[in-house]
Amino acid sequence: MKLNVLLMVFLVLSSVLGGSLAGGLRKNFYRVTCPRAEDIVREVTSENVAKNPALPAKLLRMHFHDCFVRGCDGSVLLNSTATTTAEKDAIPNQTLSGFDAIDAIKEKVESECPGVVSCADILALAARDSIRYKYNKKDVWEVLTGRRDGRVSLLTEALANIPSPFSNFTRLKQNFANKGLNVHDLVVLSGGHTIGLGHCNAFTNRLYNFTGKGDQDPSLDPIYAAFLKSKCAPNDRVTTVEMDPNSSLIFDSNYYKILKANKGLFQSDAALLTNRIARSTVEQLVHQYAFFKEFAQSMKRMGAVEVLTGTAGEIRKKCWVVNS
Ligand code: HEM
Ligand SMILES: *[C@@H]1O[C@H](CO)[C@@H](O)[C@H](O)[C@H]1NC(C)=O
Ligand SMILES: *[C@@H]1O[C@H](CO)[C@@H](O)[C@H](O)[C@H]1NC(C)=O
Ligand SMILES: *[C@@H]1O[C@H](CO)[C@@H](O)[C@H](O)[C@H]1NC(C)=O
Ligand SMILES: *[C@@H]1O[C@H](CO)[C@@H](O)[C@H](O)[C@H]1NC(C)=O
Ligand SMILES: CC(=O)N[C@H]1CO[C@H](CO)[C@@H](O)[C@@H]1O
8 A cells, every 4th residue: 555655646646757857957947047938039030030031941940960970969059269160160071051030039039138048049049930830730849958168169079960961771770879869860850851951962973973983872763963063063062952852841750751762862761761761761751740859859959968967057148159
C-alpha cells in the first residue's frame, strides 16, 4: 500500500518534471521575468518576414547552425574579434543572413526587459515564429526556453561540426550522432530543405565533374541535372536555385517526394537514399501529416542540443558581441 503511494508520487512527479523540463529548458521560461518576451519576438519577427519573405529559411538554417556548434547558445550570432574568427565567418560558401532581424528583435526585447532574454532563445523562437507567420501555420513545433548565451564562437568549430553538402551518409550520421541526434532526426530535419535556396557551388560537382572524369552524378535524375546545368555554369558561385523544385515557397513534405525521384539537390540529400533505414524513413515522410509530426519532435530535440542553462554562460546585451 505504502509502496504503491510512493510509486504514484514518483510517477506523477517524474511526468510533471519530464514534461516541463527538457535538458533544463521549459515552457515559457520568461513568464515571470519578462512576460511579453515571446509576444515581442513573434511581433517583430512577423514584421521582418512581411518585409523579407526569404527570412524564414534564413532563420531556420541559422538556428540549425547555432545548435550544431557548441549547442544552441547563440554563438552563431557573434562577430569575429581582434583575436578570434567567429563561426559566421567560417562558412564562405554557406551564406547565412538574417542577423539584422535578430538584432531588431533583441533591441525591442531589451527595451522592455534589459538583460533577461538570451539571444539563443530569441533565435530559436524567431526561427519557429517566422515559419508560422509566413506559412500561416498554427502548430509547427514547440520552443522551450531558458537557454543562455555562450561566450565563444570559433571558425574551426563550425567547419568541424556543420555537415557539408558533399557528405556521404556515414559522415552525416556521425555529424548528427555527435550532437545526440539519430538517423531518424537526420532524415526528418533534412526536410528543412522544403524551403529556401542553395548556391550553385554546393552542387555543381554533381553536374560537371563528379569523379574527375568530366562526368555527372549517376544518382541524379538526368532531366533535373540538365535543368540545373541550364542555371549553373561550372564555376558559378552566385546563382541560387530552389532546393525543393517547384515547391520551395510551401512548407510541405514535397522534399521527400522529389528526393525519392532522385531530385535531391545536394549529395547530402541524395545520401539519405543510400541507407536502408533512412530510405524507409524517407518513404514515410512523404506523407505530410507524418512529416509535420516528426519535424516538430526532431526540432524540439535539436533545440535542446548542449544548451547552457541555469547560471552557465550569460545573457548577452547585444547578440553580436559578448558582455564585457
Ligand atoms: C543534413 C545536413 C545538412 C546539410 C549538409 C545542409 C546543407 C545546406 C546547404 C549547402 C544549403 C545551401 C546554402 C546556400 O547555398 O546558401 C542549405 C540551405 C538550407 N538549409 Fe540545410 N543542410 C543540412 C541540414 C539542415 C537542417 C537540419 C535544417 C533545418 C532544420 C536546414 C535548413 C536549411 C534551410 C532552411 C536552407 C535554405 C537557406 C536559404 O534559403 O538561405 N538544413 N543547407
Ligand atoms: C557584425 O557582423 C555582421 C555580419 O555578420 C555585420 O553586418 C555587422 O555590422 C557586425 N556588427 C558590428 C558592430 O561589427
Ligand atoms: C564517407 O566519407 C568519408 C569522408 O568524409 C570517407 O572517409 C568514407 O570513406 C566515406 N564512406 C563511404 C562509404 O564512401
Ligand atoms: C575534372 O577534375 C579533374 C580531377 O580533379 C581535373 O583534372 C579536370 O581538369 C576537371 N575537368 C574539368 C572540366 O573541370
Ligand atoms: C517543375 O515544373 C516544371 C513545369 O511544370 C516541370 O517541367 C519540371 O519538371 C518541374 N521540376 C521538377 C524538379 O519536378
Ligand atoms: C566547396 C567550395 O566551393 N569551396 C570554396 C568556398 O569559397 C572559397 C572562397 O570564398 C573557395 O576558396 C573554396 O574553394
